[in-house]
Amino acid sequence: MSKTLEQIHANLKYGSKLHDKLSEHLQSRLKMSRDKMSTRYKAMAESEELYAAYVSADDLDTAKENKKKDGSEQTFTTINVPYAYAAVMTMHTYISSVFLSRSPTYQVSARHGETEMSVQSMEALLDYQFVAGNHAMPLYIALFDPLKYGFSVVGQYWDEQTVRTRDYIDKKPTFLGMEIPGAKAKRVAVVKDIPGYRGTTLYNVRPQDFFPDTRYPLWQFQKGEFCARYFELAWAALAEDRKRYFNIQDAVDNSKASGTGQGFGRDLGSPNVSTVPGADDSIIFSDKPTSLFKGHEVQVRLDPSRWGFGDESHREVWVFEISEGGVIVSARPSGMYHGNFSYDVIMYEPDGYNLLPTAAIERIKPLNDTLSWLINTHFYNVRASLNNKFVVDPSRVVMKDLLNRDAGGIIRLKPEAYGSDLRQSFYQVQTSDVTRSHLSDAQVVEMMIQRTLGSTDNVMGMLGTGGRKTATEVRTSTSFGVSRLKTPCEIASASGFTPMVSKIIANTQQFYEGGQRYRIVGDLAKLGETARDISPESIAGFYDYVPVDGTLPVDRYAQVQLWQNLMAQAQKMPQVAAQYDMGKIFAWVAALGGLKNIQQFKIQLGDPAALAQQAAAGNMVPINAATKDLTRVPDAGRAEGMGATG
Secondary structure, eight states: OOOOHHHHHHHTOTTSHHHHHHHHHHHHHHHHHHHHHGGGHHHHHHHHHHHHTOOOOOHHHHHHHHHOSSSOSOOOOOOOOTHHHHHHHHHHHHHHHHHHSSSSSSOEEESSOOOHHHHHHHHHHHHHHHHHTTOHHHHHHHHHHHHHHSOEEEEEEEEEEEEEEEEEEEEOOEETTEEOTTOOOEEEEEEEEEEEEEEEEEEEEOGGGEEEOTTSOGGGGGGSSEEEEEEEEEHHHHHHOTTTOOOHHHHHHHHHHHTTOSSOOOOOOOTTTOOOOOOOTTOOOSSOSSSEEEEEEEEEEEOHHHHTSOSOOSOEEEEEEEETTSOEEEEEEOOOTTOSOSEEEEOSSOOOSSSSOOOHHHHTHHHHHHHHHHHHHHHHHHHHHHSOOEEEOTTTBOHHHHHOOOTTOOOOBOGGGTTSOGGGTEEEOOOOOTTTTHHHHHHHHHHHHHHHHTOOHHHHTOOOSSSOOOHHHHHHHHHHHHGGGHHHHHHHIIIIIHHHHHHHHHHHHHHOOOOEEEEOOSHHHHTTOOEEEEOGGGGOSOEEEOOOOSSOOOOHHHHHHHHHHHHHHHHTOHHHHTTSOHHHHHHHHHHHTTOOOGGGGOOOOOOHHHHHHHHHTTSOOOHHHHHTTGGGSOOTTOOTTSOOOO
């Protein structure tokens, strides 16, 4: 017999035997994952610093800055060349264009012969969630994190938002539902709950805050026993939702007693560049230990009968929220039809055996460090060459004149040096730039970085040298350049986007209640139908995400030109034109070029005999008859007899 959530919450009271056993069970798995994942935190922090391309100041630069007190000397700073940043952002631009430039972004296909109408209805619902649910920004971040950290994590949940508004209105008292005549109106408060967005919400999880079952490779984390993430939540949010949260006061007392908690804490990344938001542990409120609750959401596959949650012996996904001090504050079954953890991992590298993949920016760190060394040593040598060095006999030269940096100065000799050879008192040391070849060496390092990541000059939008290029040469070179990034896009589609969209489809079929009208997307919208009423029955079935092929979407302007040429050729061949609806093709090409109002100019053609019959019946009038007296209709804002306006 299954137990209710209230009974389960009562059995998990803080300090009970079941609570302590389950808390130890969850914390032991968190520690196992933390110990493995923390081996990559140092490399992640170095990648953050390399991506930030911050300007570092060494001891020599600090000394120069301290020396510059009166503004008399120009200082120079050692720089980290941001070439890694440029290469990574080029890759991100291409990859995000491949995934997010499709219309619609979430494209699906029927698995078992579902109708085209059902496919279009499902795509319309997915497009609504993508736009109204603001999926674009989490997906941009999710496509960038693998370049910086090696992988990205996207979580999702079904969200039914409600906006609560409060207003004060004057209302007369009523009796039996009717207003009392002559009664004085009173100012009363009116509270309304307005339905908002209903659909899947996506959110990003920092790779340092993600804790999968480390007994499996990352791309197989769904096979693991558990999956967790670190999160912070306002104490007021816990107290507000008493149906979901319990043991709140025990978590407060535990956090007060242990300060910031007894857990292993949160990795904040590089201290030089990381600005991760969070609670200030030094802020202590009178009734709360810190400004935020700190803990982990742990999703576990467990046997309900083993833990007293029910009589079922088959494993199912349960969700627990536990504080850093080990206090369980929430326990509930996942209840999702897809039956998996509500996270998806996006990867670019087909690393099937290691626990964690290597980030793209991490692979080029030695090359970027070499590039920075070549540039900085060259600049340092140039500075040394500009600062002239002299060998001076101070007994013969007035040193005050020599040290004067004013232009056009005169260097005086002491009386002891009158009449002597000046070359014996003053000599300039010859210097040479031994790092002149560093600039050409830097180009070699840049080429190695490009070949390592596939972020070539063509992908960056820069044409190579060598004179003028034809359009065919540019197009061919660009196509070869982007083919290097085709496979990473396909891997990201298989590892992250395909299972993520499958969960969104399952959530939509599970929670969508119907009764709403949605905008149609795709080719059907270009042919006339703009919206459709969608019911739960119209999206029943099985649908698969159409994966990206790794290439950029076709240039629409080029498509329009191609269609124009085809239509012109078809007009010259009546036997070809007769096989196609040229009117619909014309409207589709216009919509492809960005014209959204082409349908409003469409007229309906009818049979001449039928039109004459309708005109005789008085149901229609000729166009010239309907418009011959339009000149008598006054314009808005026009005085009669004063001429036309405008």
